[in-house]
Amino acid sequence: MSTLVYINSSNGIGKAALEVVSYAKKLGNDVVVVANGNADEASLASLGEYGASKVMVDRSVEGDSQQVTRMIASAAEATGASTVIFSHDLTAKSVAPRLSVRMKAGLVSGAVAVPEGNTVKVNVFSGKAFGHVKINTDKKIISLLPNSIQPEGGGSACSVEDFASNAGDSSIKVLETKKPEGEIPLPEAELVVSAGRGLKGPENWGMVEELASELGAATACSRPVADIGWRPHHEHVGQTGVAIRPNLYIAAGISGAIQHLAGVNGSKVIVVVNTDAEAPFFKAADYGIVGDAFEVLPRLTEAVKKFKSSN
Amino acid sequence: MKLLVCISKSPDTTSKISFTEGNSKFDENGVQYIVNPYDEWYALVRALELKEAGGGTVTICTVGSVADDSVIRKALAIGADAAVRIDAEPTDAYYTAMQIAEYAKANEFDLVLTGKETINYNGSQVGGMLAEALDVPFISLASKLDVNGSTATVETEIAGGVQVCEVSIPAVISCAKGMAEQRIPNMRGIMAARTKPLTVVAPADIQALTSFENYDLPPAKAACKMIDPENMDELVSLLHNEAKVI
Secondary structure (H helix, E strand, O other): OEEEEEEEOEOEOOHHHHHHHHHHHHOOOEEEEEEEOOOOHHHHHHHHHHOEEEEEEOOOOOOOHHHHHHHHHHHHHHHOOOEEEEEOOHHHHHHHHHHHHHHOOEEEEEEOOOOEOOEEEEEEHHHOEEEEEEEOOOOEEEEEOOOOOOOOOOOOOOEEEEOOOOOOOOOEEEEEEEOOOOOOOHHHOOEEEEEOHHHOOHHHHHHHHHHHHHHOOEEEEOHHHHHOOOOOHHHEEOOOOEOOOOOEEEEEOOOOOHHHHHHHOOOOEEEEEEOOOOOOHHHHOOEEEEOOHHHHHHHHHHHHHHHHHHO | OEEEEEOOEEEOOOOOOOEEOOOOEEOOOOOOEEEOHHHHHHHHHHHHHHHHHHOOEEEEEEEEOHHHHHHHHHHHHHOOOEEEEEEOOOOOHHHHHHHHHHHHHHHOOOEEEEEOOOOOOOOOOHHHHHHHHHOOOEEEEEEEEEEEOOEEEEEEEEOOEEEEEEEEOOEEEEEOOOOOOOOOOOHHHHHHHHHOOEEEEOOOOOOOOEEEEEEEOOOOOOOOEEOOOOOHHHHHHHHHHOOOOO
């Protein structure tokens, strides 16, 4: 019996990949990784430290969901795996449902914990509740929400072998990719600094970026800010944007409408800065500061600097 | 062009979420159902725009009971031409997708659109399952969509950015923010919706693969600790020593 983990390594091996391998290891069986993308052999082999016994890589497979589905199905057949684990990212959202139909395997998306028997805990109602979903098939697919478990290293590197999956051609022709380099992907970020209309204009984002850079955090924003074009759309967190669950979410000048909360209520700790003491966000916050973001953020940046130099 | 838009009902965004029958069922008491916002604002409205630009028909499809007809009429009021309700409880995404697949296979659509996910189950599963069952390409989380002849050009989210790609139709596309602006149905639309065809189809024999056993609510948050805006050293110290997040 083995558990198969799918990893798209085209952006290298990120924290989400370490999480899914560690998660698969907790299921108790031998863990085999099937990967596409162009990460180098050493970084693929390092997945062994988190519990993989072998990595199978097919670099000819691109991002098309039909191709990736065929690749994983063929790896599942080759290894006799009965369970497939994904990180619940954009690729998983297009591939895991296809694979579920192809393998006739029950799919649970958005898992937040290790299964108890055949039952998996998931996030539902946009973070307002948890559901416990039972998989009624022998073959199972689980797609794990990023930041749900901590990667557990300590093992040793594993073997990496080329895998000819015969996944066929891509049915999708990529014309253009627009992507800023070097940023922390928001759903994977452990610390996030976010701001809203309270900042009054895009020219004031410097203080948000300074705090984020001092903390090593990603930046995010509320919906109106993305809609007016102050910040790029991929930074928009909330019901219609990205849902995130970082360890720390600092929100400045965001009132905390229910739609915004739906995207951030999985955060471990929430800090809210707002001039309005009645802002609904304070009800969802762990730490609140009633004050002007223009004064509080630079002060907080200084305090973080001071803390870092003395620790 | 023949367009199929899959819609689901979901509780109004502001609904209070609670459970009954030993936490095994969503408590529908006092809950107002709406067309799942992603299905409506993005998938349905973009389908209507494509039809207005290039001709064709827009059919909406849902798996549900007679109680869902009012939600279907709302979608018809926005402008869909016809509706199909597969008469069954949508027990899991697989069951739902396979029911729609049976209908779609028999009726040959050029393009099938879904919302990116429902706001109640957040699974993001039906579109991909449907595409696999129909053996056609699937593009998820599209923010722009245009069709030229037998080619669809789609802008889609990728980690930290966007990608533009081309795919030949038929295809299934799940729609996210950016696709279209919300349309409010007008009185004429609401009147017309009453007489538009709503066909009820018997379900195919499909077994669900998963089942929701029970639910629970996250533990209530402790009261927010207020910090003096002059004293950010205190906040940093609490984040380090108490919350242990930095």
